[in-house]
Amino acid sequence: MNEAVFVGFVGLGLSVTLHIIFTAMTLGAGLIAALYRWIAYKNNDVWAELFARKAFKVLIVSELFSGVWGTIITVFLAGFFTAVTTLATNTLFIPISIAIASIMVRIPAIAISWYTWGKISPRAHSIVMWIMALSGFGIPFGFRAIFAEINHPQAIGYYLQTGANPGWMAYGNPLFWTLYLHTVAAVISTGGFVVASLMALEKDPRGVRVGLTFGFGLLTAQLLFGPLYWHSLGVYSPLLYQAVNSTFLPIFAVKLAAVVALLALGYTALRAAKAGSIAPHVKFLGPLALFVVALGEILNDGARYPNLVIVGDKGLPADLFANFYMDIPMPAVNMILAFLVLSIVVFTTAAFYALYRKFLAEVPETE
Amino acid sequence: MPDPNPLLPVSALGVYFHGVFISLTFGLPVAIGVMLWKWWRTGDRDYYRAARLMTAVLGVNFALGAITGTLVEFGLVQIWPGVNLAIATFAFAPLALELIAFANEIAFLILFIVTLGRVRPPVSMAILALYAAFAYFSGVLITAVNSWMQAPWGTGPVAKALYPFMPEYGPTAVDVPKLVAVKLAAVVTGQPISLIVEKPGVAKEVGIVLKDPMVAMYSPYALASVFHNILAAILIGMAVATAGWAYRYFKTGDAKYLKIVKPLAGAFAVLFVIQAPIVAHFMGEMVVEYNPTKFALMEGAEKTFTNPILGLVAYGDPNKPIVGFDQFKQACLSHGNKTVGDLAKALGLPSTLQLAGKSIDLSGVASVKLADLCLADVQRAEAYMPLIHATYYTKVAFAIIGGLAAAVLFFYFYRVPGLSAIATAIAKLLGDERRRVFILALLLVLGTVIPAVAGWAVREIGRKPWTVYGLLYPSELVTPVPYATSPGFLAVLYLIILAVNLGGLYAMYLVATREYKFLELLKRGVGQSP
Numbered sequence: 021m022n023e024a025v026f027v028g029f030v031g032l033g034l035s036v037t038l039h040i041i042f043t044a045m046t047l048g049a050g051l052i053a054a055l056y057r058w059i060a061y062k063n064n065d066v067w068a069e070l071f072a073r074k075a076f077k078v079l080i081v082s083e084l085f086s087g088v089w090g091t092i093i094t095v096f097l098a099g100f101f102t103a104v105t106t107l108a109t110n111t112l113f114i115p116i117s118i119a120i121a122s123i124m125v126r127i128p129a130i131a132i133s134w135y136t137w138g139k140i141s142p143r144a145h146s147i148v149m150w151i152m153a154l155s156g157f158g159i160p161f162g163f164r165a166i167f168a169e170i171n172h173p174q175a176i177g178y179y180l181q182t183g184a185n186p187g188w189m190a191y192g193n194p195l196f197w198t199l200y201l202h203t204v205a206a207v208i209s210t211g212g213f214v215v216a217s218l219m220a221l222e223k224d225p226r227g228v229r230v231g232l233t234f235g236f237g238l239l240t241a242q243l244l245f246g247p248l249y250w251h252s253l254g255v256y257s258p259l260l261y262q263a264v265n266s267t268f269l270p271i272f273a274v275k276l277a278a279v280v281a282l283l284a285l286g287y288t289a290l291r292a293a294k295a296g297s298i299a300p301h302v303k304f305l306g307p308l309a310l311f312v313v314a315l316g317e318i319l320n321d322g323a324r325y326p327n328l329v330i331v332g333d334k335g336l337p338a339d340l341f342a343n344f345y346m347d348i349p350m351p352a353v354n355m356i357l358a359f360l361v362l363s364i365v366v367f368t369t370a371a372f373y374a375l376y377r378k379f380l381a382e383v384p385e386t387e
Numbered sequence: 388m389p390d391p392n393p394l395l396p397v398s399a400l401g402v403y404f405h406g407v408f409i410s411l412t413f414g415l416p417v418a419i420g421v422m423l424w425k426w427w428r429t430g431d432r433d434y435y436r437a438a439r440l441m442t443a444v445l446g447v448n449f450a451l452g453a454i455t456g457t458l459v460e461f462g463l464v465q466i467w468p469g470v471n472l473a474i475a476t477f478a479f480a481p482l483a484l485e486l487i488a489f490a491n492e493i494a495f496l497i498l499f500i501v502t503l504g505r506v507r508p509p510v511s512m513a514i515l516a517l518y519a520a521f522a523y524f525s526g527v528l529i530t531a532v533n534s535w536m537q538a539p540w541g542t543g544p545v546a547k548a549l550y551p552f553m554p555e556y557g558p559t560a561v562d563v564p565k566l567v568a569v570k571l572a573a574v575v576t577g578q579p580i581s582l583i584v585e586k587p588g589v590a591k592e593v594g595i596v597l598k599d600p601m602v603a604m605y606s607p608y609a610l611a612s613v614f615h616n617i618l619a620a621i622l623i624g625m626a627v628a629t630a631g632w633a634y635r636y637f638k639t640g641d642a643k644y645l646k647i648v649k650p651l652a653g654a655f656a657v658l659f660v661i662q663a664p665i666v667a668h669f670m671g672e673m674v675v676e677y678n679p680t681k682f683a684l685m686e687g688a689e690k691t692f693t694n695p696i697l698g699l700v701a702y703g704d705p706n707k708p709i710v711g712f713d714q715f716k717q718a719c720l721s722h723g724n725k726t727v728g729d730l731a732k733a734l735g736l737p738s739t740l741q742l743a744g745k746s747i748d749l750s751g752v753a754s755v756k757l758a759d760l761c762l763a764d765v766q767r768a769e770a771y772m773p774l775i776h777a778t779y780y781t782k783v784a785f786a787i788i789g790g791l792a793a794a795v796l797f798f799y800f801y802r803v804p805g806l807s808a809i810a811t812a813i814a815k816l817l818g819d820e821r822r823r824v825f826i827l828a829l830l831l832v833l834g835t836v837i838p839a840v841a842g843w844a845v846r847e848i849g850r851k852p853w854t855v856y857g858l859l860y861p862s863e864l865v866t867p868v869p870y871a872t873s874p875g876f877l878a879v880l881y882l883i884i885l886a887v888n889l890g891g892l893y894a895m896y897l898v899a900t901r902e903y904k905f906l907e908l909l910k911r912g913v914g915q916s917p
Binding site: 336374 | 449450451453454456458460464465474482483485486489491496497498505584587589591593595866867869894
């Protein structure tokens with residue numbers, strides 16, 4: 021693997037991991053916010069209104085930044101891995117369209133939800149919030165099909181053999197549904213833990229309890245979907261499965277240990293929350309859940325190295341799909357990576373002020 | 388080749404909506420900055436409130452700009468996957484730098500929003516300036532990519548080889564035989580370029596196509612386009628902001644709104660003076676130089692004609708004729724009996740290409756006459772003449788209206804001996820002060836939005852029949868996926884685009900005009916008295 025391809029591979033992996041971290045926060049927090057906004061409207065519940073608004077802050081701060089990394093992924097893919105991007109767009113047209121349509125609905129719905137909150141009728145606002153929350157799950161419904169295909173190229177294989185577009189075939193990929201359900205449970209669980217952490221900082225025991233209910237509840241669901249996905253990798257993508265269980269075993273072990281810690285700490289925190297108190301470790305559960313998400317993505321993507329696509333027990337190296345149409349200027353690429361790190365610093369500062377210092381006003385127009 | 392025609396309007400719709408939001412994204416920071424400046428200098432919190440309200444609108448607008456940008460980006464990659472070859476070569480540097488711009492743009496916007504009102508005005512202004520700098524840098528880069536499609540800088544004489552009336556596009560930074568081979572492979576197989584590019588290993592097989600990855604960044608066409616497009620966007624955003632506040636003044640008669648309109652109108656007029664006579668002129672010169680067919684379409688030059696004013700503006704020589712399609716056709720005929728095969732031979736291409744594991748026999752197109760190809764494309768371009776000519780002069784007319792409105796409003800607010808008296812006399816024709824300020828502000832909107840809409844139409848449609856001017860047709864870049872042009876997919880696409888964008892525009896209106904109704908509920912919730 022030459023330097024440009026290696027940097028492309030690592031840069032792509034970094035972008036995907038950061039994107040997934042922020043996405044996990046936003047999808048889960050968005051669902052919780054929509055649910056409690058609806059409860060507030062139905063029951064005229066002031067606490068639920070405030071809680072929904074606070075949960076939504078997590079999403080508001082992180083969503084656009086998650087979107088940025090989504091864009092960065094696209095540029096990395098098209099710029100560094102031209103063939104695989106073109107092949108995916110020509111083959112997985114339907115899943116990608118579903119993801120794009122979902123993004124198109126999701127992001128404006130977020131901005132509209134935030135800025136029209138209290139300016140339109142609660143019922144209309146609740147509907148916008150549900151559109152916002154549910155459209156978010158359409159994004160992995162599209163993009164996870166790509167991940168399933170590069171681990172087990174069923175639809176792409178059909179396309180390359182016949183030249184015919186496989187249409188919906190990607191959804192018949194045996195890896196897709198376990199990966200998707202795994203993702204859905206993970207993002208709701210992560211969102212719940214992040215919300216619980218924020219509510220602990222806000223010293224809101226009821227909010228902590230709600231966050232932990234989602235966090236811990238969906239984490240237990242992961243006890244089913246996680247091993248199922250792992251097993252299906254063993255059957256349909258043995259090369260990736262072997263890499264996870266050998267070269268990447270230390271990371272896998274750390275991930276499992278973190279999940280066990282999250283389960284144990286989540287359980288004790290939930291018991292305390294049900295008793296009306298906030299366990300001191302709750303504020304660390306959100307970061308711990310995000311750490312688990314990051315490790316999971318590193319395993320799912322990094323374990324493919326040096327391959328970009330896995331076909332059973334064979335790997336198709338990244339070189340096969342890489343951009344050799346020009347000598348990629350590496351100093352420029354390194355400078356770009358440095359600036360991306362700067363953006364992470366600036367964003368983290370903004371997020372700190374918004375969430376921890378409560379700089380994102382509950383009621384934006386008041387002074 | 389697949390038919391790209393059903394997808395062109397939907398792409399245009401997406402681009403236009405993106406343009407609407409980008410204009411506000413570019414213009415609102417200037418308007419907000421002006422308000423922050425006034426707040427800092429006067430301590431008057433009306434300016435702060437105005438800045439805050441416009442920031443809320445900017446928040447919704449930015450989300451819509453980002454999402455429509457994503458749509459355009461995905462549209463490029465998915466609907467027009469042939470451009471992946473450009474993304475891997477000419478557009479690589481601008482798009483890679485765009486990552487810096489976009490990531491920091493969002494990071495600084497969020498920082499600005501969460502700290503506004505919590506830090507001193509100069510700090511807010513500095514953060515806003517950093518956000519705007521990255522936003523404009525993003526505009527520079529995307530304009531550079533678009534400009535490359537208008538004038539494919541770095542391809543040297545490639546277009547001229549087929550169309551003798553074309554100029555050379557900068558230094559020859561490409562491997563001409565390889566570029567032509569890929570193009571011919573698409574023509575011979577009747578397949579879009581993406582079906583070649585998608586094959587694993589084909590990039591290594593083709594090898595280096597572009598020798599200078601930065602070449603698209605130093606195109607003179609891009610330089611003029613950057614200033615022209617970004618200033619136009621800023622002016623639209625400022626005009627909309629000015630008109631919004633003027634409308635409030637019109638409805639309420641409250642002097643605090645007039646206080647906000649005045650500095651916005653002043654800043655607008657200054658920028659307009661830079662845009663209309665200076666930057667727009669340089670842009671026009673670039674079109675004259677690098678898009679001969681587009682210039683002829685703009686001027687309705689079916690036949691070459693002389694017009695001293697046009698000649699002076701376009702060429703700096705009143706006696707020089709405006710080159711028309713008759714001369715382009717003559718130039719095509721200068722190919723004589725030369726064929727595609729002759730061109731391929733001159734470039735050292737074999738009669739059978741080995742590409743992506745396939746043998747591609749060029750003999751099918753080798754006998755095609757270059758003159759016939761050239762004439763066919765010139766005629767296809769000429770078919771757009773009524774549309775482009777009318778659109779261009781509509782643009783010019785409304786730009787003049789906008790300029791006059793800006794001048795009247797400026798001299799109405801800021802006293803300049805002589806000029807202010809004339810401006811006041813004109814303004815008085817429009818009714819009382821509330822009415823005249825609003826009408827003039829509305830004319831600013833018309834005088835910026837219509838020229839921009841028409842200008843983009845001229846820019847994009849005017850380069851037809853090519854997507855990459857003189858090099859590639861839409862049919863060579865379009866997706867080969869049959870679903871893309873199915874009525875169902877197109878209907879859903881239109882529906883989503885319209886619903887999201889119109890909903891977003893309405894949301895911006897709500898944000899700008901409605902008071903919060905739930906303050907009491909929230910205050911009660913946090914233990915305060917309502």
